[in-house]
Amino acid sequence: MSDKDVEGASEQAPTPPRRRARSGRGAPTIYDIAELAGVNPSTVSRALSQPGRINVKTEQRIHAAAKELKYHVNPIARALPTGRTNTLALLVADITNPVLFGIVRGAERAAAAAGYTLVVAESQESGDLEATAARRVLPSVDGLLLSTTRLDDSQIRELASRKPVVVLNREVDGVEGVVPDVAVGVEETVRHLYDLGHRSIVYVSGPSTSWMSRRRWDVLSASVRARGMSLAEIGPNRPTLDAGVAAFARVRLSGATAVVAFNDLMAIGLLREATRNGVVLPGQLSIVGFDDIFGSDFTTPPLTTVRSPLEDAGEQAVRLLLGAVGAPGGEGVGAPSRDLRTELVVRGSTAAPGAR
Amino acid sequence: MSDKDVEGASEQAPTPPRRRARSGRGAPTIYDIAELAGVNPSTVSRALSQPGRINVKTEQRIHAAAKELKYHVNPIARALPTGRTNTLALLVADITNPVLFGIVRGAERAAAAAGYTLVVAESQESGDLEATAARRVLPSVDGLLLSTTRLDDSQIRELASRKPVVVLNREVDGVEGVVPDVAVGVEETVRHLYDLGHRSIVYVSGPSTSWMSRRRWDVLSASVRARGMSLAEIGPNRPTLDAGVAAFARVRLSGATAVVAFNDLMAIGLLREATRNGVVLPGQLSIVGFDDIFGSDFTTPPLTTVRSPLEDAGEQAVRLLLGAVGAPGGEGVGAPSRDLRTELVVRGSTAAPGAR
């Protein structure tokens, strides 16, 4: 084609036909690098994202130019053509829930290790608002981690049909999930209480929509039955400290010598209300919580609780998600997931009934 | 118009000359809407983002089409040409720091109210890693909120030169910041202790790099001096529970009758170690913390502490940031910022020296 010659001849124009160049202001782009290194922008792109694809000398030249310009790839520009954002979202209903600490920690670490950014989004309100939040964040992330979610199964599946989703502390049919093994810790708890001499236990449950509350009840129930102990349920309750306080009266009425609360917050509420009512702990009432949250050992007596490997759970959930989004760091489908077993942490809020 | 007829006649062509159309898979785009509504994509764009710019009937038709297609604008595609992401980042050094609860809460709420998404990013490690995290997240957000940051002033200014930045709980020259008014609460505290009969106080300080620790010391110092009380400093210390535990011995050695800790975590450590050593609280030692974190009232005795309006602070910081990024919901430069005054919460860990 003669075009080429024509182009070459017109080269003397101070502004070559190349598209853009150092716009002066604004961050440098691959066009700037291209110009500096004397190559085509596409070559720069390859040098930067497909090591080995181009000649090593050229690649070095480009890297040098990039460094000189202090170039940083624009993640949104990159995301547009590829559809991948290198970002994962962790959606939670309530970020002040101490249970999330470990989860966020572990998730953050695993994500960072794979070069992914983790964004934590909170939806303080109802499930509907949470669905909205999810939909809003979904387009800008590669995958979604659902933790203390108030979404129902079908909403979750709906999300899962659009982007990879992993649920934490819950099982949803057809959606990947990470759930610590409740059984171990509960079994330990029941044995612990049984050995202390307790024969009558009451479970103060969480919200009726809480998968985990139901699950804990089921396991507890089976374990208790196996020993011929008696078990009652008080609930459903909101998973808060106040709900624990409010449940105290009914716990006393139940006549049980030991109470297992759905979570530490409720257990602490129970504990404080018991003390306020002159009940001697743990002699007159043994209390066990779940999660071993921050502060659960500040109480008097310190709370006996079933600890979950939250940090590991968060980490594993992210790995799973990374696998699902096809990231290098992610584990394959059949990868052996490390055991996430719960364990009983015995502190001061449990003792033999009648002990002083 | 004859055009209309022509269009209608040529309609038989299966693939009209329009660019893209419902690709089958993938989310619907404005091109799909354009096709369905029989207008140009640019018109769709306008209908969706500039209400009133086009004819109301057309606009309605487009909205109907959008609804029918379940269209949702692709935020990254939108961000590319505009440079605005409608996202704000909150960068923290340690997300398990209970101080952040309120801040995150308030920030999240204010951001959501303005239609912005708040992403929380954690950088568990050193200031350098934090700088890296900041740079990584910066390109995809409109502004940055720095909270428990370990960045130094110059690093912060560097960031601020690229995108709007607001710092929380700290003052940095040339960078907007939100800092609760420490003075009120500290003054109350000193008066409280003075009235109880304390004349000798010791301050267990935080990290040497903590602007807030220094600030609290300064205010405390001034207030104490004004009353002719004696004040000593023990530190610097890491702002942790363990550091509080470790500082106990030196607190006793100081002979002070009351101790003010940089934060609640340290105060609680102090409190527990004191109890463990048989010191009767609060009679033999009064303890005051800062922040009123979650769990600070679980202790025995419950902790007296200086509460900061963290939630308000988070909210206000976001408003400031929104103003800086030119968002509608943000407040102008001179907008009157609501008072963020701290207050003393008297609980059980303070009493007259020698009281039983």
Next chain:
DNA sequence: GGCAAGATGGCAACCGCTTGCCAGAAGCGT
């Protein structure tokens, strides 16, 4: 009825980066 100001909507050029396709150069086997 004629004309200027507004209203309306199309065109096309980006935003910064990725990638399929392809041509020319280099390396290779026989």
Next chain:
DNA sequence: ACGCTTCTGGCAAGCGGTTGCCATCTTGCC
């Protein structure tokens, strides 16, 4: 040396929106 495979790197078409500019239609007004 020659035909062929492998390297290299350029071209250009997007990704999904946004927006300046402009042509055409409406209106309002004298």
